[in-house]
Amino acid sequence: MHYWWVNHKQTFRHEFSGGYIWSPKTKRGGALNRFYETLREVAPGDVIFSYETNCYTSPRPDEFGHIGEVWDDIGCRVDVNFAPISSPLRPSDHMQALAPTLPKQYSPINAAGHGYQHVYLASIPRAMALMLAQLISPELLRIVRETRAAEEPAVVDTELRGVSEWEQAETKRILEAKTLSETTRKALIKARVGQGLFRRNLAQFENHCRITGVTYQGHLFASHIKPWRESSNEERLNGENGLLLTPSIDHLFDRGFISFEDNGELIISDIAHKESVRRMGIDINHLVRVGRFSGGQKFFLAHHRRAVFLQAGSIK
Incomplete structure (x- = not known):
């Protein structure tokens, strides 16, 4: 089990309704972005925390339209079962509790609780996942508590969908x-x-x-x-x-x-x-x-x- 944080920004409406997350493998021109590569590591059963502020391989979704025109048209896609929460959490209101749990490197949010513009999908530690779950709902906390952080690499689906x-x-x-x-x-x-x-x-x-x-x-x-x-x-x-x-x-x-x-x-x-x-x-x-x-x-x-x-x- 791994835990992830996704900063949707402009694409939230399309991805949430479509049940997936997607990002280009490279920026337009071929420049790499380490956070896009994390989609290849997501495995079935992982928990993804969806944050709206603004791996199977797939063409850029048509519904994106002109959004992200600087991106490559080919990227990585992961199908996600999104579950809306009744009371959305604003990280900036809970940074006293969240700050000690942030990743030491490549955190998806800054010390003030705002999402980094350049970060799409980032791995987060189990401690942060537990704190987020505690702040969101008892049911989510139960689910996260009953899972164990992955100690071994996930079994990879070698069928490259898309x-x-x-x-x-x-x-x-x-x-x-x-x-x-x-x-x-x-x-x-x-x-x-x-x-x-x-x-x-x-x-x-x-x-x-x-x-x-x-x-x-x-x-x-x-x-x-x-x-x-x-x-x-x-x-x-x-x-x-x-x-x-x-x-x-x-x-x-x-x-x-x-x-x-x-x-x-x-x-x-x-x-x-x-x-x-x-x-x-x-x-x-x-x-x-x-x-x-x-x-x-x-x-x-x-x-x-x-x-x-x-x-x-x-x-x-």
């Missing part, structure tokens, strides 16, 4: 792009499933699965390092934006359970189920190095580590 819709939208955009030739459109669509020109370009850099050593091409997936859905058209066909992986290793890499350092060291997410990873053929007890990467591969691996690789507890 990805199919995202990729379908990208496919439609490519098919309707009048500036692209028919040959280019076909190449981009085939690249989505690791075939065609992308695979031929990848063959210039990779000829086997770096973890299992399998060389037979019929057993290897041509996997994008920076996901196809997030890549530009040029990146979708770039051979350095890829690895040849056996199906089980492709699954782990695509879902963010494993990644690679620039020096070839394999890194395994704390969230990954270690016994399953071991049964898939990965040595979880010793350092695994898979060889050198090209400069272009290192560029795309930096994105994978930052935006795909799953990290538990990155926000304390």
Whole structure:
């Protein structure tokens, strides 16, 4: 069980009525925001305190209209069962009680009890959750008291909800792009499933699965390092934006359970189920190095580590 605080600001009406929270993975222009990344850590059963002051992957909700036009159109979404309270709590009226419980880093509110403009979703300690529940209602206090703060990483739903819709939208955009030739459109669509020109370009850099050593091409997936859905058209066909992986290793890499350092060291997410990873053929007890990467591969691996690789507890 984890506890969260969300500062809705302009999007409260849409999110509350729709039963979700959503934020872009990046700001317009690609700048990262650590608080947006916290959506990837929310798990079923967590408690979210909704504050109106002003992870599955999803296109920006249409109902947002012009709100947040500086945001990226693709972000993370978490479905939420909102429960309105009869007497809304104003944090600024209770800071004497709340102040000692605020997170030491990345607090969602300041010392005066006002929400930080730049904070969307933030993790809060159990002590703060208990104090908020006590101030809100006896029933909520009972619920929070009966839960335990998470001591282990939550089990992650590896089915990336919303990805199919995202990729379908990208496919439609490519098919309707009048500036692209028919040959280019076909190449981009085939690249989505690791075939065609992308695979031929990848063959210039990779000829086997770096973890299992399998060389037979019929057993290897041509996997994008920076996901196809997030890549530009040029990146979708770039051979350095890829690895040849056996199906089980492709699954782990695509879902963010494993990644690679620039020096070839394999890194395994704390969230990954270690016994399953071991049964898939990965040595979880010793350092695994898979060889050198090209400069272009290192560029795309930096994105994978930052935006795909799953990290538990990155926000304390």
